[in-house]
Amino acid sequence: MTKFPKNFLWGGATAANQLEGGYAEDGKGLSIADALPGGPERFEIVNQPDFDWTIDEQKYRYPNHEGIDHYHRYKEDIKLFAEMGFKCYRFSIAWSRVFPNGDEEQPNEAGLVFYDHLIDECLKYGIQPVLTISHYEMPLNLVKEYGGWKNRKLIAFYEKYASVVLNRYAKKVKYWMTFNEINSALHFPVMGQGLVKSNGADKMQNIYQAWHNQFVAGAKAVKIAHQVRPDIMIGCMLLYATTYAYDSNPVNQLAALKENQAFNQFCGDVQVRGTYPAYTESVMNRYGFSFKDLDVTDADLQVLKENPVDYIGFSYYMSTAINITDKKLETANGNLVGGVKNPFLKASDWGWQIDPTGLRIALNELYNRYQKPVFVVENGLGAVDKPDENNFVQDDYRIDYLRKHIDAISGAIDDGVQVMGYTPWGCIDLVSASTGQMSKRYGFIYVDLDDEGNGTLNRYKKASFDWYKEVIASNGEQL
Ligand code: BG6
Numbered sequence: 001m002t003k004f005p006k007n008f009l010w011g012g013a014t015a016a017n018q019l020e021g022g023y024a025e026d027g028k029g030l031s032i033a034d035a036l037p038g039g040p041e042r043f044e045i046v047n048q049p050d051f052d053w054t055i056d057e058q059k060y061r062y063p064n065h066e067g068i069d070h071y072h073r074y075k076e077d078i079k080l081f082a083e084m085g086f087k088c089y090r091f092s093i094a095w096s097r098v099f100p101n102g103d104e105e106q107p108n109e110a111g112l113v114f115y116d117h118l119i120d121e122c123l124k125y126g127i128q129p130v131l132t133i134s135h136y137e138m139p140l141n142l143v144k145e146y147g148g149w150k151n152r153k154l155i156a157f158y159e160k161y162a163s164v165v166l167n168r169y170a171k172k173v174k175y176w177m178t179f180n181e182i183n184s185a186l187h188f189p190v191m192g193q194g195l196v197k198s199n200g201a202d203k204m205q206n207i208y209q210a211w212h213n214q215f216v217a218g219a220k221a222v223k224i225a226h227q228v229r230p231d232i233m234i235g236c237m238l239l240y241a242t243t244y245a246y247d248s249n250p251v252n253q254l255a256a257l258k259e260n261q262a263f264n265q266f267c268g269d270v271q272v273r274g275t276y277p278a279y280t281e282s283v284m285n286r287y288g289f290s291f292k293d294l295d296v297t298d299a300d301l302q303v304l305k306e307n308p309v310d311y312i313g314f315s316y317y318m319s320t321a322i323n324i325t326d327k328k329l330e331t332a333n334g335n336l337v338g339g340v341k342n343p344f345l346k347a348s349d350w351g352w353q354i355d356p357t358g359l360r361i362a363l364n365e366l367y368n369r370y371q372k373p374v375f376v377v378e379n380g381l382g383a384v385d386k387p388d389e390n391n392f393v394q395d396d397y398r399i400d401y402l403r404k405h406i407d408a409i410s411g412a413i414d415d416g417v418q419v420m421g422y423t424p425w426g427c428i429d430l431v432s433a434s435t436g437q438m439s440k441r442y443g444f445i446y447v448d449l450d451d452e453g454n455g456t457l458n459r460y461k462k463a464s465f466d467w468y469k470e471v472i473a474s475n476g477e478q479l
Pocket of ligand 1: 136180440
């Protein structure tokens, strides 16, 4: 097995809305995540034609309001991460803590102070923060008043927000990402773009317009970042689902290639290369519109060209398979993507198809396409954990999943890929993004909280805690 580089960034990843709680404290405004009901049907609810983002606590539970109370317990949590030996910790800034409505002139100082403390707490243990500027938690007001990212005005709001946080924290924080899983909007535009059926998600042109606005906003953030700190590393963040043709039928091979372009490659191509790819018009035509129909200025294209990202951050949980010739095949569930069931793979309790080799392929595909460093900023197994009477979880299934994926990264390093680091998702149990469940757990640390909001919120180390500690201590040699 290959050796991981000496400075490899081992750590873990979270997002503000899924763990902080304190949803209305210290001047924080509401984010879209605060208006998402808990439970596996959360996306069905928000896509009802009359959904208007009203929070109705009589009817639904809103698990993101309390999260796992990290807002008040972050010191305890960071201490546990330090005990595992984290070199870095990826978390996001809640935009609505800094600009409660997204369109204010001045930021909310109390929100900024929280992240001063969180960053300092990490640095105290030598943990490098890796910050996501926007992770599925835009201010709700930007959706209600402006219609989400399809509105060009959001570019300036995001630019101001990015400028505030970059100017405030970049001296202490070297690693950044502009938008979490920007490409997930192809299938689920609610979280990344604030688009649901009632405000335009059913029209693909809106999703592409929203992307364009995000690309420009992200490029402006990259520009500010480089001005603020020349050695900064600011990346994009993609949801990568390695996509296979189901069989060697050339028709399925072509369909897989097209799916790869539309889902895995389009957003990365624009953000890494700074220009729209050759297949842009063909993808848009498939959805019944043309690039000419989008509101794109020459100045926009110039900003994109001048400010490509420095690295490619991506999440990887599963792969998918494409078959358009056999309509009878069973479809697969997945991390916001579809496809058919792959007979060679087993799936998680939530139907996500487990495929460590797919990660090695993803790393090769991304690095060889862009030749910029790649960073696995999310990976992990969502599973039901059953604690014993001492609240101990023997999560061998999670260890097995992570071990095989780390081994796949090591294989990719052997293949010549420059991998910056590995931050498994939900290093401490948190609220699931797609289902709002607590019972879908990823962590090395068990949090005593159930789907109904009952529990002490106490933290307990799982078996994977000591295992991962050993992995980090041995720089990946002890798997
Ligand atoms: C990614 C997101 O899609 O996967 C995270 O960036 C999310 O926010 C993670 O939590 C796992 O998905 P889920 O739906 O199991 O929470």
